[in-house]
Amino acid sequence: xxxxxxxxxxxxxxxxxxxxxxxxxxxxxxxxxxxxxxxxxxxxxxxxxxxxxxxxxxxxxxxxxxxxxxxxxxxxxxxxxxxxxxxxxxxxxxxxxxxxxxxxxxxxxxxxxxxxxxxxxxxxxxxxxxxxxxxxxxxxxxxxxxxxxxxxxxxxxxxxxxxxxxxxxxxxxxxxxxxxxxxxxxxxxxxxxxxxxxxxxxxxxxxxxxxxxxxxxxxxxxxxxxxxxxxxxxxxxxxxxxxxxxxxxxxxxxxxxxxxxxxxxxxxxxxxxxxxxxxxxxxxxxxxxxxxxxxxxxxxxxxxxxxxxxxxxxxxxxxxxxxxxxxxxxxxxxxxxxxxxxxxxxxxxxxxxxxxxxxxxxxxxxxxxxxxxxxxxxxxxxxxxxxxxxxxxxxxxxxxxxxxxxxxxxxxxxxxxxxxxxxx
Ligand code: GDP
Ligand code: IMO
Ligand code: MG
Numbered sequence: 001x002x003x004x005x006x007x008x009x010x011x012x013x014x015x016x017x018x019x020x021x022x023x024x025x026x027x028x029x030x031x032x033x034x035x036x037x038x039x040x041x042x043x044x045x046x047x048x049x050x051x052x053x054x055x056x057x058x059x060x061x062x063x064x065x066x067x068x069x070x071x072x073x074x075x076x077x078x079x080x081x082x083x084x085x086x087x088x089x090x091x092x093x094x095x096x097x098x099x100x101x102x103x104x105x106x107x108x109x110x111x112x113x114x115x116x117x118x119x120x121x122x123x124x125x126x127x128x129x130x131x132x133x134x135x136x137x138x139x140x141x142x143x144x145x146x147x148x149x150x151x152x153x154x155x156x157x158x159x160x161x162x163x164x165x166x167x168x169x170x171x172x173x174x175x176x177x178x179x180x181x182x183x184x185x186x187x188x189x190x191x192x193x194x195x196x197x198x199x200x201x202x203x204x205x206x207x208x209x210x211x212x213x214x215x216x217x218x219x220x221x222x223x224x225x226x227x228x229x230x231x232x233x234x235x236x237x238x239x240x241x242x243x244x245x246x247x248x249x250x251x252x253x254x255x256x257x258x259x260x261x262x263x264x265x266x267x268x269x270x271x272x273x274x275x276x277x278x279x280x281x282x283x284x285x286x287x288x289x290x291x292x293x294x295x296x297x298x299x300x301x302x303x304x305x306x307x308x309x310x311x312x313x314x315x316x317x318x319x320x321x322x323x324x325x326x327x328x329x330x331x332x333x334x335x336x337x338x339x340x341x342x343x344x345x346x347x348x349x350x351x352x353x354x355x356x357x358x359x360x361x362x363x364x365x366x367x368x369x370x371x372x373x374x375x376x377x378x379x380x381x382x383x384x385x386x387x388x389x390x391x392x393x394x395x396x397x398x399x400x401x402x403x404x405x406x407x408x409x410x411x412x413x414x415x416x417x418x419x420x421x422x423x424x
Contacts, residue, residue, distance in 0.1 A: 003260040004218045006248050007328075009225030010318035012272035014298070014305065015265040016330030016413055018042025021058040021221045023411070023421060024263075028219035030066045030211055031059025032204070034251030035241040036223030037074040037107055037137065039130040041299025045416045049090065052299050054132075055080050057221050060087065060094055067094075068204045071103035072241065072251020074137040075149065077193050079107075084196075100197070101204040101253075105146040109180035110165060111136040114172050127237055128274030130300050138230075138240035152190060152197050162187055205253025212258060220248045220259065226318035227272075234364060237276025245322040263410060264324035266315060266401070268332045271305040273298050277364045280308035280344045294334040309342040309371065312404050317357040319405050328411035329398060332390075333383075333420075338376045341397060344369040345404070374400070383420045387412065390422075 005024060009015045022044040025031050038054035044061055045051075053060070055075060057067040069075060080100075087094055111133030118135070119126045129135060140146040145168060151158045162183045166173055173181040180186075208218060224243040227233045232244055241247055245262060249255070269290055272278045281287065290296065290307035297304055318324065335341055347354040347367035358364050377393035384390055390398075390412075402409045412422040 004212065004220070004258055005261045005263055006220040006222065006245060006259045007263050007265060008222035008245060008248075008322050008324075009243065010264040010266045010315055010322070010324065010327070011225045011270055011311075012227045012278070013223075013225040014041075014271055014273065015225060015267045016328070017222060017265050018044045018053065018058045019330065019413060019416065019418070020263070020265050020328045020411060021219060022046070022061055023418060024219055025059035025062050025065055027217070028059065028065065029216040030068065030208070030218045031057040031221055032068040032070055032208065032218055032252055033057045033073050033221050033223065034070045035072040035243060035247040036239065037132060037134050038076045038079045039132045039134045039239060039300060040223035042221075042223075043299050043416070044418075046418050051090065054083060054300060056083050056087070056094075056098060059219060059221070060092060060098060063093070065097065067098045068202075068208060068252070069098075069100040069104060070204050070252035071101040072247060073101075073104050074107045074134060074141070075100060075104050076107040076132065077152075077190065077197065078109075079132075081193060081196065098200060099202040099204065099207070100149055100200045102148070102150040102201040104149050105137055105141040106148065107133040107137040108147065109133075109186055110169065110173060110183070111140070113176070113178055113180040114169065117172055126275060128303075130298075132300070135240045149197055149201050152194050153201075155191075158190065159187055208252055208254060208258075218258070220252070222248070226321060227314055229321075232317075232321050234276045234361060237274065237361075261326070262322050262324050264318060264322060264327045264407070266327045266329050268310065268329055268335055268397075269294070270308045270311050270314070271296050273301070273303050273305045277361065278306055278308060279313070279347060279364070279367050279369045280311045281306050282308045286338075289338075290334065293337070294331055309344055309369070310401070311344045311369070312401070313344060313347055313355065313357055315401075315405055316355070319407060324405075324407055326408040326410035327402070327405065328413065329401065329409060330413035332394065332398075332412055333381045333414045335376065335397075336379065336381055339378060341374050341376050342371040343374065343400065345372050346370040381414050384414045385419070385422055387422050387424055
């Protein structure tokens with residue numbers, strides 16, 4: 001039976017959502033992104049070809065699948081054009097199967113400039129953003145100063161709204177010789193993209209609702225992860241959107257029953273890129289080993305990712321908030337050569353045991369992880385496609401996670417390639 005499935009990151013992003021979405025896209029008719037922007041970097045490897053997508057849903061790699069970018073996404077129009085050119089270079093024909101919401105806000109060059117200035121101003125408290133202008137674009141949206149896709153089709157309105165930015169952002173833009181502060185140039189460059197956006201712009205809420213009524217199945221592709229959610233993550237060390245399940249609905253204009261199943265993507269250990277609390281972080285040789293074997297470098301910025309053991313406390317938070325039905329555990333193979341594997345089962349704060357993530361950042365910064373230790377499996381799981389072919393210790397590790405989180409394991413990923421997967 002076809003179902004509408006949401007695939008959401010349960011940690012701090014980079015869980016392997018791109019790979020899982022690509023895998024599940026084979027069964028779906030439509031793949032939709034609902035939040036975030038080009039801060040996302042979703043990697044898909046098919047055969048010898050590697051694709052890194054930032055804005056375009058990972059389903060685009062499958063010929064014939066329809067892809068939507070919803071109103072909740074902040075779209076960098078120039079970035080989108082670059083990504084389309086990249087797909088064309090790789091021989092992927094996207095014509096007539098990628099659409100964007102006319103109500104989506106745009107990320108414009110001045111947002112990236114402001115992102116950089118704000119990060120500088122934060123000094124030692126900088127977030128370590130991706131510098132893709134995400135925060136400033138969402139600020140404009142919420143302040144009702146944003147420029148949306150539909151504004152591209154009304155040149156006078158576009159010009160007025162761009163000129164208005166000079167007034168409200170004078171502290172950033174006035175007197176700047178940075179090209180990104182040049183509103184006239186931005187207007188001119190946007191004109192070149194108008195024909196493209198005329199092709200792409202749709203009422204995504206309406207089209208998806210009709211598709212659901214017509215029995216089509218939709219795969220919702222989350223970006224970032226639960227712990228980066230602006231409300232429920234490690235604020236202020238978070239992104240600026242709701243990365244959790246609610247964001248799927250508001251970001252696409254759908255009712256609550258549109259999602260029939262939630263698949264949480266869980267990396268077999270934890271990574272985080274950028275600043276902020278990370279209780280199980282390993283700043284030692286074990287952490288370096290995870291980074292080396294897992295090739296943990298950002299798909300968007302190339303920054304080294306911080307690495308640590310699996311954190312069940314953070315995962316309980318993600319499972320609860322998203323109503324996760326089942327999980328996809330990725331990168332199991334990265335743990336193959338660790339003789340001891342630790343799992344964080346609780347936090348300790350000033351002698352008190354915690355089983356849930358404290359909402360006060362100051363507390364989260366001071367918790368100490370409480371670990372349970374397991375023997376590793378010391379065998380190569382790369383490319384294994386059957387659960388029973390995993391060694392006993394690897395199966396025990398997975399069962400321990402599923403039992404604690406009270407979820408089913410639906411997928412285990414044993415390598416970056418599409419076929420390196422166990423469907424449980
Ligand atoms: P996303 O942002 O959640 O889509 O994840 P990223 O693409 O940023 O990072 C995940 C990285 O892990 C990518 O380089 C993937 O190619 C890779 N990857 C995904 N699944 C596996 C796996 O099971 N094993 C290994 N070794 N690599 C994987
Ligand atoms: P995917 O979809 C990992 C992090 C940044 C920074 C914080 C805020 O590939 O999992 P932003 O640019 O959003 O204002 O940065 O959020 N971040 C991500 N980390 N994966 C992502 O996306 C991320 N998108 C943003 O590193 O700490
Ligand atoms: Mg990523």
